[in-house]
Amino acid sequence: MSLTVTGLRVHYRTLRGDVKALDGVTFSVADGEIMGLAGESGSGKSTLGKSLIRLDGRMRHVGGTVELDGVTLPIGDDAAMNAHRFREVSLVPQYAMSALNPTRRIGRMVSELLASRGAGPETAELERRLELVGLSRDVLDRYPGELSGGMRQRVVMVISTLLDPSLLIADEVTSALDVSTQRAVARTLREFRDRGLVKSMIVVTHDIALVHQIADTITVMYAGRLAEKAPAEALVTAPRHPYTRMLISSLPEAGVRHEDRRLAGIPGAPPSLLDPPAGCRFRDRCPLAFARCAEQPPFAEVAPGHHVACWKAE
Amino acid sequence: MLRLDDVSKVYRAGAFGGRELRAVSGVSFDVNAGEVVSLIGESGSGKSTLGRMILRLTPVSSGAITFDGTDIRALRSPKAYYRQVQGVFQDPFSCYNPVFKADRVFAMIKDEYFPRVAAAEWRERVEGALRGVRLDPGQVLGRYPHQLSGGQLQRMLIARAVLLDIRLLVADEIISMLDASTRIDVLNLLADLRAGGLGILFVTHDLSLGTYVSDRTVVLRHGSVVETGPTDLVFANPLHPYTRSLLAAVPRLHARWDEEEADPGETPCPYHGSPEGARTRPGLAEAEPGHFAACSGCAEGAGAPRKLAKEKA
Ligand SMILES: Nc1ncnc2c1ncn2[C@@H]1O[C@H](COP(=O)(O)OP(=O)(O)OP(=O)(O)O)[C@@H](O)[C@H]1O
Ligand SMILES: Nc1ncnc2c1ncn2[C@@H]1O[C@H](COP(=O)(O)OP(=O)(O)O)[C@@H](O)[C@H]1O
Ligand code: SF4
Ligand SMILES: [Mg+2]
Ligand SMILES: [Mg+2]
Numbered sequence: 001m002s003l004t005v006t007g008l009r010v011h012y013r014t015l016r017g018d019v020k021a022l023d024g025v026t027f028s029v030a031d032g033e034i035m036g037l038a039g040e041s042g043s044g045k046s047t048l049g050k051s052l053i054r055l056d057g058r059m060r061h062v063g064g065t066v067e068l069d070g071v072t073l074p075i076g077d078d079a080a081m082n083a084h085r086f087r088e089v090s091l092v093p094q095y096a097m098s099a100l101n102p103t104r105r106i107g108r109m110v111s112e113l114l115a116s117r118g119a120g121p122e123t124a125e126l127e128r129r130l131e132l133v134g135l136s137r138d139v140l141d142r143y144p145g146e147l148s149g150g151m152r153q154r155v156v157m158v159i160s161t162l163l164d165p166s167l168l169i170a171d172e173v174t175s176a177l178d179v180s181t182q183r184a185v186a187r188t189l190r191e192f193r194d195r196g197l198v199k200s201m202i203v204v205t206h207d208i209a210l211v212h213q214i215a216d217t218i219t220v221m222y223a224g225r226l227a228e229k230a231p232a233e234a235l236v237t238a239p240r241h242p243y244t245r246m247l248i249s250s251l252p253e254a255g256v257r258h259e260d261r262r263l264a265g266i267p268g269a270p271p272s273l274l275d276p277p278a279g280c281r282f283r284d285r286c287p288l289a290f291a292r293c294a295e296q297p298p299f300a301e302v303a304p305g306h307h308v309a310c311w312k313a314e
Numbered sequence: 315m316l317r318l319d320d321v322s323k324v325y326r327a328g329a330f331g332g333r334e335l336r337a338v339s340g341v342s343f344d345v346n347a348g349e350v351v352s353l354i355g356e357s358g359s360g361k362s363t364l365g366r367m368i369l370r371l372t373p374v375s376s377g378a379i380t381f382d383g384t385d386i387r388a389l390r391s392p393k394a395y396y397r398q399v400q401g402v403f404q405d406p407f408s409c410y411n412p413v414f415k416a417d418r419v420f421a422m423i424k425d426e427y428f429p430r431v432a433a434a435e436w437r438e439r440v441e442g443a444l445r446g447v448r449l450d451p452g453q454v455l456g457r458y459p460h461q462l463s464g465g466q467l468q469r470m471l472i473a474r475a476v477l478l479d480i481r482l483l484v485a486d487e488i489i490s491m492l493d494a495s496t497r498i499d500v501l502n503l504l505a506d507l508r509a510g511g512l513g514i515l516f517v518t519h520d521l522s523l524g525t526y527v528s529d530r531t532v533v534l535r536h537g538s539v540v541e542t543g544p545t546d547l548v549f550a551n552p553l554h555p556y557t558r559s560l561l562a563a564v565p566r567l568h569a570r571w572d573e574e575e576a577d578p579g580e581t582p583c584p585y586h587g588s589p590e591g592a593r594t595r596p597g598l599a600e601a602e603p604g605h606f607a608a609c610s611g612c613a614e615g616a617g618a619p620r621k622l623a624k625e626k627a
Contacts, residue, residue, distance in 0.1 A: 040493045177519075263501075265495040
C-alpha cells in the first residue's frame with residue numbers, strides 16, 4: 001500500500017473563521033497507481049496536494065493521518081517534513097510554469113535544488129530524463145522565459161522527480177497547454193510511472209476526458225470531501241454519485257454546438273466552507289435528495305475498488 | 315466593428331534585440347457585434363499576441379486594426395476604447411495584487427468608470443455579475459487572492475468585464491482553468507452575452523470548446539491563418555491537415571488515444587489542389603462559400619513550412 005490517507009482534515013485560518021477545505025478525507029493509492037483527482041473549482045484539490053507536501057502558514061492540520069509506504073508523514077511539522085519532500089513525495093504545483101525563478105538558468109536551478117537535498121549532480125541521469133520528456137540538454141543553459149509553456153512544464157516535471165519520489169502529485173499540469181502538448185505531457189506522466197521513476201501518482205485536473213486517458217482510478221471531490229473513487233473506466237461510464245453523473249454529462253463532446261443543444265451545468269453553487277451545513281454537502285443541488293441526506297453519508301465501498309458517499313448509491 | 319487588416323507582429327528577441335521573431339504574419343479577419351469568433355492554434359501560434367495588439371498592449375508592426383472604422387493606434391481617448399473593449403487572460407493570479415483584497419478589481423472599475431453610481435446599487439450590480447459566473451458573492455467578496463482558488467479568481471475577472479457593459483471582449487484561454495460544469499456555465503454566459511450584442515474573440519486551443527459557442531473560426535499556425543470559415547463548416551469538413559491534427563488531439567471521453575492513432579493519410583492540398591479561380595484571398599483558397607484554407611505545405615508550395623503539430627517537440 002503506497003499512500004493511505006485517513007480522515008484527513010486541513011483548515012485555513014481566516015479572520016472570519018476556519019475554511020474547512022479538507023474535512024475528513026479517506027482514500028488510498030496503491031503502488032503503481034495513477035489516480036486522477038477531479039472536482040469543482042474550490043473543492044479542495046490543491047489543498048489536498050499541498051497538505052501532503054507543505055502546509056502554508058495559514059493551513060492547520062486539524063485531524064487525520066497520512067501514511068506513505070508504511071511510515072506516517074509528519075504533515076503538521078514543516079521541519080520534519082523536509083526529510084520526505086522530493087525524496088518520498090513531490091509536488092508539481094498549479095501554475096508551476098509561471099513560478100520558475102525567471103533570473104536563474106534552468107541548469108543552475110537544478111544544481112541548487114540537488115545541493116539543498118544533499119544529492120550530487122548526476123549529469124548523465126539528468127540528460128537521460130530530459131530526453132525522456134523530449135527536451136535537449138540545451139534547456140539547462142536557458143532561462144525560463146525563453147521556453148514555451150509546454151517546455152517549462154516538462155522541465156518542472158523532470159526537476160520534481162529527480163530524486164525518484166514514491167509519490168508524485170501533479171496539480172493541473174496540462175491545463176495551460178494546447179491539445180497536442182497536453183497529450184505529450186500526459187503521456188510523459190505515464191512514462192514516468194511505467195519506468196518506475198515514481199511509484200504512484202495523483203494527477204489533479206479539471207479535464208476528466210484527459211485524465212481518463214492516463215489514470216487507473218479517478219477520484220471526485222466535492223466541497224472538501226470525497227464524493228466518489230472508482231476505476232477510471234467505471235467512473236466515466238457508470239458513475240454512481242449524483243454529482244459525478246452531472247459533472248460527466250456537462251462535458252462538451254466535440255462537435256456539439258450551443259444553438260443545437262444547450263448543455264446544462266449544475267444549477268446552484270457549492271456550500272461555503274466557512275460554515276458548511278451538516279449532512280451531505282451536495283444536498284441543495286441534488287435532484288435525489290431525501291430526508292436521510294441530512295445525515296452525512298459514509299464513503300462506502302459499493303463494488304470492488306468503487307467508493308461512493310451517497311445514501312442512494314448502495 | 316473590429317477589423318484586422320493584414321496585421322503582422324515582429325518581436326525583437328535575443329540579447330540586444332538582434333534576432334527578429336515573426337509572431338504574426340498578414341492576419342485579416344473581422345469580429346462583428348453579436349458574433350463569437352474563435353481563434354484556435356497551439357501554443358506559440360500567435361493567438362495571445364493578436365489579442366494583446368487588439369487591446370493595445372503591444373503595438374502592431376504592420377497592417378491595421380480598426381474599431382468602428384478608426385485605427386486603434388490613432389484613438390483620441392484610450393479610456394473610451396477600454397470602456398468598450400476589454401480582455402480577460404489565462405493566468406488569473408497575474409491580474410491581482412496580492413496585498414489587496416481580490417474584490418479591489420471591482421472598486422477600481424467603479425472609480426474609473428462609474429464614479430456616480432450609488433454604493434448600494436453598485437454592490438447589487440457586482441453581486442449580480444458574480445452570480446452570473448456562478449460565484450457566491452458571500453464566499454468571494456472580502457477575500458485576498460491567495461485565499462481563493464484559480465477558478466474563483468478567473469470567474470471574478472469575467473464578472474468584471476461583464477460589469478463594464480462592453481461591446482467587444484477578448485477572452486484569451488479563459489476556461490482552461492475551470493472545471494467542466496463551470497466551463498459550460500461560462501460558455502453559456504458568453505452565448506447569452508452574444509445574444510445581447512456583445513462581440514467576442516474567443517481564444518482557445520481546444521476546438522471542441524471553440525465549436526460550442528462560436529459563429530466563425532480562425533485557425534492560426536506559426537502566426538498565419540491556415541483555415542477560416544463558418545464554424546460548422548470548418549468543424550464538419552476540416553480542410554487543412556493542421557486543423558485535422560488539432561481536432562484529433564482533443565481528448566474524448568469515449569475514445570482512448572491508443573485506439574485512434576490512425577494516420578489520416580494523404581489528402582489533396584486545399585490551396586494548390588483548388589481551381590485558380592478559388593484563390594480569392596492572399597494565400598487562401600475558398601473551398602465552399604466563406605470557407606478558406608491555405609496550402610498544406612505540399613510539393614507545389616515548396617518552401618512552405620511542412621511541420622505538423624504532432625512533430626512539435
Ligand atoms: N490561504 C487560504 N485561506 C483561506 N481559504 C483558502 C486558502 N486557500 C484556499 N482557500 C479556500 O479553500 C477552498 C479550496 O481551495 P483549493 O485551492 O484547494 O481548490 P481547488 O479544488 O484546487 O480549486 P481550483 O480547481 O480552482 O484550483 C476554496 O474555498 C478556497 O477559497
Ligand atoms: N514579449 C515577447 N517578446 C518576444 N517574443 C514573444 C513575446 N511574446 C510572445 N513572443 C513570441 O511570439 C510567438 C507567439 O506567441 P503568443 O502570441 O504568446 O502565442 P499563443 O498565444 O498562440 O501561444 C511565440 O514564439 C512567442 O515566444
Ligand atoms: S446523499 Fe442524498 S443529497 Fe447526497 S448525493 Fe446522495 S442522494 Fe444526493
Ligand atoms: Mg487548485
Ligand atoms: Mg497564449
